[in-house]
Amino acid sequence: MSWRNGHIMGDTNVSDARGRSFRKVGRTVVMLALLAGAGLTLSACGGVRPLYGTSASGESTKAMMAAVEIAPIPGRVGQRVRNELIFDTTGGGTKAPSRYTLKIVLREKVTKEMVLRSGDATGEVVTLDAQYQLVNKADNQVLKTGVATGRAAYDRYDKTFSNVRAQYNAQDRAADTVADSIRTQVAAFLATSA
Missing domain, CATH: 3.30.160.150 (Lipoprotein like domain)
Structure with missing residues (x-):
């Protein structure tokens, strides 16, 4: 700890590193939630098929x-x-x-x-x-x-x-x-x- 401008300053490197790691984890959680939501949406849509597969009638x-x-x-x-x-x-x-x-x-x-x-x-x-x-x-x-x-x-x-x-x-x-x-x-x- 150090004393600067009347305030006690902690170890800024440690707190910055913790803040960055928490933000990184938070972003990862949000991305995983979005991907899971997109996967559920696509799995619920039974009409998705390859464009050049078979048609709805079964014909190529x-x-x-x-x-x-x-x-x-x-x-x-x-x-x-x-x-x-x-x-x-x-x-x-x-x-x-x-x-x-x-x-x-x-x-x-x-x-x-x-x-x-x-x-x-x-x-x-x-x-x-x-x-x-x-x-x-x-x-x-x-x-x-x-x-x-x-x-x-x-x-x-x-x-x-x-x-x-x-x-x-x-x-x-x-x-x-x-x-x-x-x-x-x-x-x-x-x-x-x-």
């Missing part, structure tokens, strides 16, 4: 996805989205007889980024918004509707060809994101509802 989700026909989408970017979805649903193999049709409408927007004082933009962002419908071919009933969005940025250059190539690359990246999002949403729906 992969086989159900192979039975989805992707309707044509106009434009170069639409063709990119369609091709990605076809490859994702069939794996590049032969297509199963189609039971569903996936109709997609794309909207593209280009936004200027990093605008200089002169008004020139040094970069742009391509945004693709897709609205889709999954239709049952047997009765033409819409089973699911949804939206997917993809964004990709690119730099602008002095050369025209470089700008066009950079924009195409950004469109392709945004299209891949949209296709992946739609595939995941449709697979989740088919796994749980069809």
Whole structure:
């Protein structure tokens, strides 16, 4: 113990170490309680299953996805989205007889980024918004509707060809994101509802 400014000071190193160890134990207890609560919540939810396991009807989700026909989408970017979805649903193999049709409408927007004082933009962002419908071919009933969005940025250059190539690359990246999002949403729906 020491005497400082009229107060008796104890061994501060010991009390600080005790305080830190108590806080550490307290945080560990709280984390364990949260993990136990999350485990109980998940165990009570009997509907959790792997996305590409079997569906609620017992059929393979992969086989159900192979039975989805992707309707044509106009434009170069639409063709990119369609091709990605076809490859994702069939794996590049032969297509199963189609039971569903996936109709997609794309909207593209280009936004200027990093605008200089002169008004020139040094970069742009391509945004693709897709609205889709999954239709049952047997009765033409819409089973699911949804939206997917993809964004990709690119730099602008002095050369025209470089700008066009950079924009195409950004469109392709945004299209891949949209296709992946739609595939995941449709697979989740088919796994749980069809």
